[in-house]
Amino acid sequence: MxxxxxxxxxxxxxxxxxxxxxxxxxxxxxxxxxxxxxxxxxxxxxxxxxxxxxxxxxxxxxxxxxxxxxxxxxxxxxxxxxxxxxxxxxxxxxxxxxxxxxxxTPEVHQQRLEQIIERKRLMRQGIGQKSVSSPKDSQTNESAKGGDNYGRxxxxxxxxxxxxxxxxxxxxxxxxxxxxxxxxxxxxxxxxxxxxxxxxxxxxxxxxxxxxxxxxxxxxxxxxxxxxxxxxxxxxxxxxxxxxxxxxxxxxxxxxxxxxxVQRDERWQLVETGIEADEKIVLFLGRITMQKGPEYFLQAAKKVLEAVDNVKFVMAGSGDLMHRSVQLAAELGIGHKVLFTGFLRGDDIKKIYQMADLYVMPSVSEPFGIVPLEALGNDVPIIISKQSGVSEVLMHALKVDFWDVNEIANKIVAVLKYPPLQITLRNYGNFEVRKLRxxxxxxxxxxxxxxxxxxx
Amino acid sequence: MASVCFYFQAHQPFRLRHYTVFDKDKNYFDDHKNAQICRKVAHKCYLPANRLMLENIRKHNGQFKIAYSITGTLIEQLKEYAPEVLSTFHALAQTGCVEFLAETYYHSLSALYSRDEFYQQIEKHCNAMEELFGQRPRVFRNTELIYSDAVARMVESMGRFDGIITEGADHILGYRNANFVYRPNGCEHLKLLLKNYQLSDDIAFRFSNRAWAEWPLNAEKFAHWVNNVNGSGYTVNLFMDYETFGEHQWADTGIFDFMSHLPECILRHPDNNFKTPSEVIDSYPVADTIEVPNLISWADTERDLSAWLGNPMQSNALYQIHRLEDRIKNTGDEELLELWRKLLTSDHFYYMCTKYFADGDVHKYFNPYDSPYDSYINFMNVLDNLSGRAAKADFAQEIAEMASMPSAAKSQVQTV
CATH class of the missing domain: 3.40.50.2000 (Glycogen Phosphorylase B;)
Incomplete structure (x- = not known):
């Protein structure tokens, strides 16, 4: 009617x-x-x-x-x-x-812009200084001006x-x-x-x-x-x-x-990967950029490994913070536990979902966020930042403040340690995501x- | 003849603090929040409601009668945070018009998991009631009115109760109604009182609902409904949370005025009176036997256990904590036992409930968690710590026992 x-x-x-x-x-x-x-x-x-x-x-x-x-x-x-x-x-x-x-897209444009800025900054800094500067540093203000030409x-x-x-x-x-x-x-x-x-x-x-x-x-x-x-x-x-x-x-x-x-399509059917992991896998999937909070993922990983050992952290995606993230993993002493796959597409994404026990999206700012819905559609439970639009429409997800590394780690460990949590999140989450039409x-x-x- | 039988449930759990997997201490509970909530409820509900009940009793020269079931976890918190509430309960007990019911001290679901623990908690609660109010409870009510034939038989075999209370669910009654005294199937002595959920919920849930056709509800109207029961029953059992007064229904809804006028409106009809559960049991004969093969409760529209056992997290948490019973008790460590028992309180499992949509609003009452998942994680982290503690204490106990054994026996143990 x-x-x-x-x-x-x-x-x-x-x-x-x-x-x-x-x-x-x-x-x-x-x-x-x-x-x-x-x-x-x-x-x-x-x-x-x-x-x-x-x-x-x-x-x-x-x-x-x-x-x-x-x-x-x-x-x-x-x-x-x-x-x-x-x-x-x-x-x-x-x-x-x-x-x-x-x-x-705005993202790609911005990413490229950031790459240009980063290159300029590094040139200015010289090779001797390797310090990883946060975006809040005054130098970036300077270099932002350089980016304006591109924007214009x-x-x-x-x-x-x-x-x-x-x-x-x-x-x-x-x-x-x-x-x-x-x-x-x-x-x-x-x-x-x-x-x-x-x-x-x-x-x-x-x-x-x-x-x-x-x-x-x-x-x-x-x-x-x-x-x-x-x-x-x-x-x-x-x-x-x-x-x-x-x-x-x-x-x-x-x-x-x-x-x-969320669009339902054939990606949501299970594929046989033939992979039997004796280690748990925690997945980061998305662009490795400031917006997506990769450093919080790694800081949390470090904490998780203090409590649980048989777990690997997979960072699937690329972006301007990729190299910095590799470096950070090494600095934290967890380089052997973090895998970087680069940008994935098609069947590789299906496989990574199949392998993953948990998807984590510690985005600093995420207007909506479609990937968590895909993860749920692929039976992977999710932890998402409260600073994401998607957290407004999902109940069957674990929610954290992106900066609360301790709590992210606490929740990751809980999912790995208490199987009923994973089961409930997965089943109810999958059901819930089907209703978002x-x-x-x-x-x-x-x-x-x-x-x-x-x-x- | 219609007797109005009021029983009020008063309960607050020991809420847990935020406890991560990285925490190692045994401060499991959020003392600050518990104190805050306890004081708030004391001032909005327990104190004004107790005052009102006392006034009603005095005004009607003992013709107004009520019953309470107060959990051990609430009594402990009242002692700590709002002792004045306990004195007013004590004053109520002194009137002779107030009955105190028995339940599991920790408001637990132990009836479902461990007969030993179930009995021990009832024992502990009865002792507390006797100590505080000078009454040995004669009527038992189980947590959330969880009930089945088996629960009734378990309670009867304790040999100390004359009555038991549960929900007057339609499916157990069939053509019968809740306004008679029944016999639980398989019991010989125990009598069964059933909650008249229609009239109880008119007060407890619908009172302030402006969308309800009967809103606003006043005492005259309600007394008229009670009068209608005359001829089709002996007793109108009005069982509800005590927090209905001032908490679930705020003072500005007129709930206190309603309650202060209700006795006179009820008593205006010469055939009506007020009775406590024990008096109802003593006054009226058994009308029929009620069979309840499957567990029921007073919760939600389903009247089942799905609010506590509806998803894998809840059943897992309950299973895991009860699995610890022997280990905890073997340590002989009173402190561990108390911590463990405070974790048995049903609220912890209620917070893990995922069936939000139809009944969700009720579940939000003082729920300290943003989501059922957070509550499960928190509970399991605490349980994990407690379990580790128990294992350590257990081990220490073994060592101590071995040390006190004669050396021959010791070597025997070692070879085993």
Whole structure:
């Protein structure tokens, strides 16, 4: 009954989405989220035109058909696509010929930015000084200025994309403009301004999540402008909503929370690894960057090893703090107990989940966090930081403050030592994660749209 | 004739402090928090409620009667943190209108795990009641009204009780109602009193619920419902947590006013009176035998044990702690025994309950944990430490015994 109603209402709605990446062309959580949300909206009968920067990648072109009249291309989904079984009936893809790096998600951009900063810093410091400086050091303030050039470059590119988006939008019919994360905000503003349609900006992460207190001013300004220009702001968690309100000065009434869902796919079926570990495995899976708290993971590992011996810590992922983390593990004297796998994909991720007894996400700041949901979906119990959006939607997870190394260690030991804890977390967690559907997120977004189209 | 039989359950556990796997000391309990909660409840509930009950008894010249079951863990905390509450209970005992029931001293689930421990805790509780209030309890109520035929028989075989109390659950009653005196299946002497959960919960749970069709509930209306029982039963057993007054239902809901007017409204009907559980048992004949082959309790909508034994963590924690019994008792160390027994309190297992959604609100009452997982981890860390202590004490005991043996016997032991 409810569904039919939503479908009817949904049918009337046409949405122009401005995105950055979309499966199969994804490099981070943003693409996954956009896909999940779009698919669910599609099923509710919303017509979506999804605007993306141009993506041409030989390894992927078999999955899509590119129709390119002049600069404007239209994707269509192919039968042989990994996502073919989930055909999107009401979704049309349009791409823009833009000089932008297609994989420049904010994270990757920031990561690269940090690498550049780090390189500059090391050069300045000279080889003699090996001290690992925390981001709070004064030197990084200096080097942050160096990063601005890079940001300004990207800044211009983002605005070029905005102009083109406005151009493309002129030939499309839609009621709402929905822009995902800061890179598309200028485009969202431009399109909304030229078409006089309401604008929703969807905040999947903020500059504070990505860079701590060392925000890139240009990125911050773009984010702020987008949030203020928007008629509604959607935040992926209450945590993010609070940042939007406190740090960007957006009026609370304007900001709605729509938690992400989780996509069930074949990754969640068990694979036979043939691995029988006599040692327990505690997993860190994600980018090894400041935001993800790798040092807290290692400090906790050190404590755990004081109480339990037959355990190994696996850090799967790469990032600008990878080398520092290897070094830290050695300094803590637990180098032999910590394995670094580098960046994993596909079957390797399945295998690592299969092997893991516990997944730990000690993120310093995590707007949402999709990986813990995947871990639960793969029957791995989780410890997540309270400073994550995902902790707002999960009950069957152990929750810690990211800085409370002692408590992280206490909980890791408990999971390893008391099997009923692992069993209960795993079974109930797996059940709980199945209830987090993109459909619910889509319905909430549609309600946000409705509130804008029918002003009270 | 309808007798109103009130019994109030008063209990606070010894809550554990945050205890990690890295902690090594035996300060398991959060003295600060326990003191704070005990004093708070004393001022919001125990003191004003006791005062009210005393006034009611005096006002009605002994026609208003009630019963309490006060756990040993609460009595110990009251002695420590709010002794004035104990004096008011003592004053209530002096009126002759108040009965004190027996239960397991540590509000434990020992009935399910160890007959020895079950008996010892009841013994300890009866002694405490006699010492404090000068009464030997005649009626037993088990923790959370957990009950089955087997529990009743176990209690009867102690030879000291005339009655036992449990929940008037629909599925054990069938076509019968809770307003008669029954006989537990397999018992010859013991009589069974059943809680009238409809009328009890109208006070304990629904009193302040504005969504309830009967809100606001006043004493006249409630007395009218009690009068309706006339003709279809002898007794209306109103069993509830004492914390209903002022804690579960705050003073501003009018719960105290309700209770202060209730006696006169009830007594206005010439056929009504108040009786304590023992008086009900003495006054009315057995109407029928009730069979309860499976365990029931008064908790939640299920009336089963799922609040304490609903998930693998709970059953594991309970199993592990009871497994320690012999080892702890063999050490002969009184301090260890007391620590162990304080860990048997059912609340520790209640905090581990994961069935949040339907009944979850009740579970939040003074739950010191953010999640059932945290509570399990904490409990198991404490238990782990206690278990290590017991093993050490056990070993020391063995050594001591060996040292006192004649040398021939000693060498024999060594060869074995």
């Amino acid at each position: 409810l569904k039919t109603e939503d479908q009817q209402n949904g049918n009337k709605m046409n949405v122009l989405m401005l995105g950055w990446e979309f499966p199969p062309f994804i490099s981070g959580g943003l693409g996954t989220a956009c896909y999940g949300l779009t698919k669910a909206m599609d099923q509710l009968g919303v017509n979506i035109t999804f605007l993306l920067p141009r993506v041409i990648d030989d390894s992927c072109t078999s999955h899509v058909r590119l129709i390119s009249p002049q600069a404007k291309n239209t994707y269509e989904w192919q039968e042989n696509s990994k996502y073919a079984s989930e055909k999107l009936k009401n979704v049309k893809f349009r791409t823009i010929d833009s000089p932008l790096q297609p994989y420049d 470059n990207l800044h211009e590119e983002v605005h070029r994309y905005a102009e083109m988006a406005a151009d493309v939008a002129a030939s499309e019919h839609f009621d709402i403009v929905h822009a995902h994360d800061w890179m598309t905000f200028p485009a969202g503003i431009a399109v909304a301004a030229t078409t006089h349609k309401p604008l929703v900006v969807h905040v999947h992460s903020t500059e504070f999540d990505r860079s701590g207190e060392h925000v890139n001013q240009i990125v911050y300004d773009i984010e702020r402008k987008g949030m203020h220009a928007a008629d509604k702001v959607i935040a992926v968690s209450n945590l993010t909503r609070n940042i939007v309100i406190d740090r960007y000065g957006v009026t609370p009434e304007k900001v709605e929370v729509v938690h992400n869902g 993109w459909g619910n997120a889509a319905i909430k977004c549609i309600n946000v749209y409705k509130s804008m189209l029918q002003p009270a």
